[in-house]
Amino acid sequence: MNKLLVLLLMLGSFALVFIQVQATMCMVCNSFKSGHCLAGKSNCTTIYKPGCRTRNYFLFSQTGKWVHNHTELDCHKACLAGNMYFGVMKISTFCCKGEDFCNKFHGQVVKKIIY
Numbered sequence: 001m002n003k004l005l006v007l008l009l010m011l012g013s014f015a016l017v018f019i020q021v022q023a024t025m026c027m028v029c030n031s032f033k034s035g036h037c038l039a040g041k042s043n044c045t046t047i048y049k050p051g052c053r054t055r056n057y058f059l060f061s062q063t064g065k066w067v068h069n070h071t072e073l074d075c076h077k078a079c080l081a082g083n084m085y086f087g088v089m090k091i092s093t094f095c096c097k098g099e100d101f102c103n104k105f106h107g108q109v110v111k112k113i114i115y
């Protein structure tokens with residue numbers, strides 16, 4: 001009886017460690033530019049599969065190019081990678097996991113021209 005209890009406790013702690021290993025800490029930022037958070041800096045933890053979210057906001061310029069405006073970092077349980085278009089605005093989403101604060105590496109660093 002005692003052995004069973006010990007076994008259950010061990011299984012329980014293994015499960016806890018497993019969940020902790022799967023969790024990824026992400027950076028939260030409302031306005032991230034060139035590797036720095038300008039507003040709303042915080043952090044969050046996600047245990048969901050897609051992981052941390054990075055959203056790069058681009059605006060269509062008068063010269064006919066997509067120009068990076070700002071980047072938003074957060075956690076989202078249904079992070080969906082890809083591009084979304086809202087008129088003159090484009091949101092390019094990345095999801096990452098496995099490395100803490102990995103979402104800041106997907107933020108647009110230099111003003112890149114995306115065709």
Ligand SMILES: *[C@@H]1O[C@H](CO)[C@@H](O)[C@H](O)[C@H]1NC(C)=O
Nearest residue numbers: 025027041042043044100101
């Ligand atoms: C996460 O954010 C909290 C405040 O929101 C802060 O106290 C803590 O130091 C942050 N942790 C890391 C690892 O940046």
Ligand SMILES: *[C@@H]1O[C@H](CO)[C@@H](O)[C@H](O)[C@H]1NC(C)=O
Nearest residue numbers: 031033057058059069070089
């Ligand atoms: C562009 O970035 C600024 C902050 O630098 C922000 O205030 C503004 O709302 C952004 N524009 C769009 C369309 O996201």
